[in-house]
Amino acid sequence: MRLGMHVHVRGGYAAAVEHASRSGAQAIQIFSATPRSYRVAPPDIQGLAKFRDMRENAGIASAIIHSSYLINLASDDEKIVAGSLRLLNHDLEVAAAGGIRYVNTHLGSYGMRSRVEAFADACRALASVLANIPRDVILMMENSAGAGQLCGGTLEELGRFIREVDHPQLGVCLDTAHAWAAGYEINSQRGVDDFLYTTAEHIGLDRVHLFHLNDTQVDLGANRDRHWHIAEGKIGFAGFRALASRPELNEKIGVLETPGEAADDERNMRTIQMIFRGAAA
Ligand SMILES: [Zn+2]
Numbered sequence: 001m002r003l004g005m006h007v008h009v010r011g012g013y014a015a016a017v018e019h020a021s022r023s024g025a026q027a028i029q030i031f032s033a034t035p036r037s038y039r040v041a042p043p044d045i046q047g048l049a050k051f052r053d054m055r056e057n058a059g060i061a062s063a064i065i066h067s068s069y070l071i072n073l074a075s076d077d078e079k080i081v082a083g084s085l086r087l088l089n090h091d092l093e094v095a096a097a098g099g100i101r102y103v104n105t106h107l108g109s110y111g112m113r114s115r116v117e118a119f120a121d122a123c124r125a126l127a128s129v130l131a132n133i134p135r136d137v138i139l140m141m142e143n144s145a146g147a148g149q150l151c152g153g154t155l156e157e158l159g160r161f162i163r164e165v166d167h168p169q170l171g172v173c174l175d176t177a178h179a180w181a182a183g184y185e186i187n188s189q190r191g192v193d194d195f196l197y198t199t200a201e202h203i204g205l206d207r208v209h210l211f212h213l214n215d216t217q218v219d220l221g222a223n224r225d226r227h228w229h230i231a232e233g234k235i236g237f238a239g240f241r242a243l244a245s246r247p248e249l250n251e252k253i254g255v256l257e258t259p260g261e262a263a264d265d266e267r268n269m270r271t272i273q274m275i276f277r278g279a280a281a
């Protein structure tokens with residue numbers, strides 16, 4: 001995998017790129033704007049061009065925008081859907097302006113709605129975004145921890161989105177902590193093999209461009225979204241080692257979204273790099 005990390009751009013793009021490259025990151029994920037607001041600002045074209053140059057100089061080949069946590073494509077509230085579409089279209093525009101290949105989004109929640117109706121609405125919302133997607137950008141749906149009525153908690157459901165919406169620029173991001181919380185037992189080679197088999201069956205591995213590599217301390221199937229340090233949680237060394245052993249994932253991107261400060265990021269990067277190097281040896 002091409003390993004990297006989520007970085008904050010509060011201190012500017014230069015500091016973010018420097019932080020990632022200090023750990024030898026080959027991929028970088030950022031929030032395009034404040035992830036908890038519906039407001040959008042026009043893309044900072046000059047800043048984005050500099051960000052692209054800095055990534056190139058640092059050897060960071062892959063970049064991803066993580067969309068806002070407010071996005072809900074399955075809501076029956078028109079205002080929420082309109083706001084979500086505005087945010088998503090904005091992120092795609094920023095990505096295109098900055099030479100950023102991927103935009104990753106959560107799908108949202110079915111709330112109290114009938115899942116059939118809400119699923120159809122979410123497909124329509126995705127289709128409307130994809131109708132105008134810039135040519136060089138890929139939109140990815142992230143698997144959820146599956147709590148309550150969250151959308152996209154199973155590989156089957158993500159696969160249904162892929163088939164129903166049927167657009168070549170629609171892909172999937174698989175978050176290991178969310179998968180564990182949704183009941184996928186990925187703490188062993190056998191569990192990871194089953195998980196990837198089911199992924200291939202329902203989604204197709206060619207649609208999976210990105211993994212969020214996070215450990216977690218919650219119980220299997222607990223449906224709780226809590227990220228933890230690599231190899232220090234329930235997925236553990238064995239789970240990540242099993243992912244690292246699968247050659248069909250060599251060209252995928254793996255991004256850490258682990259908690260803590262810069263020193264924690266550096267430690268988590270060293271751990272995941274060591275696990276992947278060990279598996280390749
Ligand atoms: Zn994630």
Ligand SMILES: [Zn+2]
Pocket residue numbers: 175177178225226227
């Ligand atoms: Zn999460």
